[in-house]
Amino acid sequence: MIGLEIDSTINTDRNATRSFVSIGGIPIATVSTDPQLSLKVEGAMNRFLVEETEPDITISAALDDLSDDVNGEMLFDSGSLWQVYRQNGNYLFRFTTPHFGNTPYKIASFNQDFSIGEIRLHRPYFAEAGAVYPLEYPLDELLMLNLLARGRGIELHSCGITDEAGEGFLFVGQSGAGKTTTARIWEKMGTVKILSDDRIIVRREVDAFRMYGTPWHGEGELSAPSSAPLKRIFFLKHGTENRLTRLGKVEAAARLFSCSFPTFYNTDGLDFTLSFFDEMTSTVPCYELSFIPDQSVVEFIRENDR
Amino acid sequence: MKITGQYYLLQAGDTDIRELKMEKSSTDKDQPKKSYVKPRLRQVDLRPEEAVLGACKTGSTAGPASSPCNAIAVGCSTAGS
Numbered sequence: 306m307i308g309l310e311i312d313s314t315i316n317t318d319r320n321a322t323r324s325f326v327s328i329g330g331i332p333i334a335t336v337s338t339d340p341q342l343s344l345k346v347e348g349a350m351n352r353f354l355v356e357e358t359e360p361d362i363t364i365s366a367a368l369d370d371l372s373d374d375v376n377g378e379m380l381f382d383s384g385s386l387w388q389v390y391r392q393n394g395n396y397l398f399r400f401t402t403p404h405f406g407n408t409p410y411k412i413a414s415f416n417q418d419f420s421i422g423e424i425r426l427h428r429p430y431f432a433e434a435g436a437v438y439p440l441e442y443p444l445d446e447l448l449m450l451n452l453l454a455r456g457r458g459i460e461l462h463s464c465g466i467t468d469e470a471g472e473g474f475l476f477v478g479q480s481g482a483g484k485t486t487t488a489r490i491w492e493k494m495g496t497v498k499i500l501s502d503d504r505i506i507v508r509r510e511v512d513a514f515r516m517y518g519t520p521w522h523g524e525g526e527l528s529a530p531s532s533a534p535l536k537r538i539f540f541l542k543h544g545t546e547n548r549l550t551r552l553g554k555v556e557a558a559a560r561l562f563s564c565s566f567p568t569f570y571n572t573d574g575l576d577f578t579l580s581f582f583d584e585m586t587s588t589v590p591c592y593e594l595s596f597i598p599d600q601s602v603v604e605f606i607r608e609n610d611r
Numbered sequence: 612m613k614i615t616g617q618y619y620l621l622q623a624g625d626t627d628i629r630e631l632k633m634e635k636s637s638t639d640k641d642q643p644k645k646s647y648v649k650p651r652l653r654q655v656d657l658r659p660e661e662a663v664l665g666a667c668k669t670g671s672t673a674g675p676a677s678s679p680c681n682a683i684a685v686g687c688s689t690a691g692s
Contacts (some may be wrong), residue, residue, distance in 0.1 A: 381663075383663045383664065383665040384659070384660075384663070384665050385663075385665035386659070386665070387664075442664075443664040445636070446664055447664060450664075462661065479656075479658055479661060480661060555653075556653075559653055559655050560655075561659050562655055563655045563656050563658075565662070566663070566664065567660055567662065569663070
């Protein structure tokens with residue numbers, strides 16, 4: 306496993322055998338090494354397709370006859386679709402569904418630094434499926450979380466908005482906090498850009514933090530492959546008036562952690578994530594935003610930002 | 612200053628625990644002694660099903676709702692946005 310050699314001559318239809326996406330400034334290449342497997346990209350991920358480039362990670366994909374057996378130490382069980390194992394120094398993600406029992410529908414393996422990957426799709430499930438998106442959720446997001454945890458950045462359950470000046474506002478909150486509501490209110494302004502109404506990546510630049518849109522949007526289906534310098538962080542709270550409360554860095558870091566997607570099975574990654582929040586909350590002003598869900602909150606924030 | 616341990620959940624007022632771990636240097640002797648603030652633990656409200664991507668995103672997203680869920684009928688109906 307992970308003896309990856311990419312043969313681009315397997316199928317001369319380039320569009321069907323290779324795809325390149327870039328999320329959070331991290332290019333990802335997927336290559337079909339199986340003449341029977343055509344690739345596609347789905348949904349909002351299409352907005353993140355890029356021209357062929359030098360990727361941070363190259364992933365091969367092929368059909369295979371998978372078995373129930375996994376050799377290796379289980380590191381983490383999501384309690385749902387996936388588990389992750391440590392096997393021969395690699396990370397192995399196993400995806401199952403109650404519909405098909407214990408036989409996984411997909412297994413994805415990655416080397417230690419997540420620079421090389423291999424996806425095997427269970428042939429009986431996918432042989433008749435036509436073109437396939439091998440990184441199908443939640444693998445695409447799990448992959449990104451692991452890439453970020455290796456010193457690149459973090460992802461937050463949040464809505465990201467870029468204003469007319471090109472500055473970024475991050476509205477953080479768990480499900481039901483008002484992220485999509487916030488995105489729709491700001492969208493009505495017509496002069497701002499919504500990077501995502503549900504998931505935002507934040508990375509460190511030389512002297513600032515930058516937020517990036519992701520394809521993992523919320524009910525508003527709002528996402529964009531853009532980025533902006535991060536100016537303010539707001540933790541959303543439904544209220545009866547618009548009110549801002551400045552948060553201390555410890556409080557803010559704890560709230561960020563609760564709205565992040567930590568790689569609980571990777572100690573170094575978890576340590577990096579915590580250190581990242583330490584830096585973020587030392588640099589970027591953080592507030593609790595109690596808000597009324599109408600246009601008044603936009604003006605309220607603008608006034609307080611002057 | 613070397614930062615060790617996971618300190619985020621340990622809070623003394625609004626003082627980062629790193630400040631409590633600072634090693635004394637010669638200049639510290641000249642500084643007035645800080646008043647002691649009892650550390651306290653703060654519970655972080657995690658939602659496991661969201662934090663570990665255990666639930667499917669809505670059908671409108673690029674997720675299993677559109678391929679494994681539909682194409683090969685993976686049982687996946689919970690919105691995870």
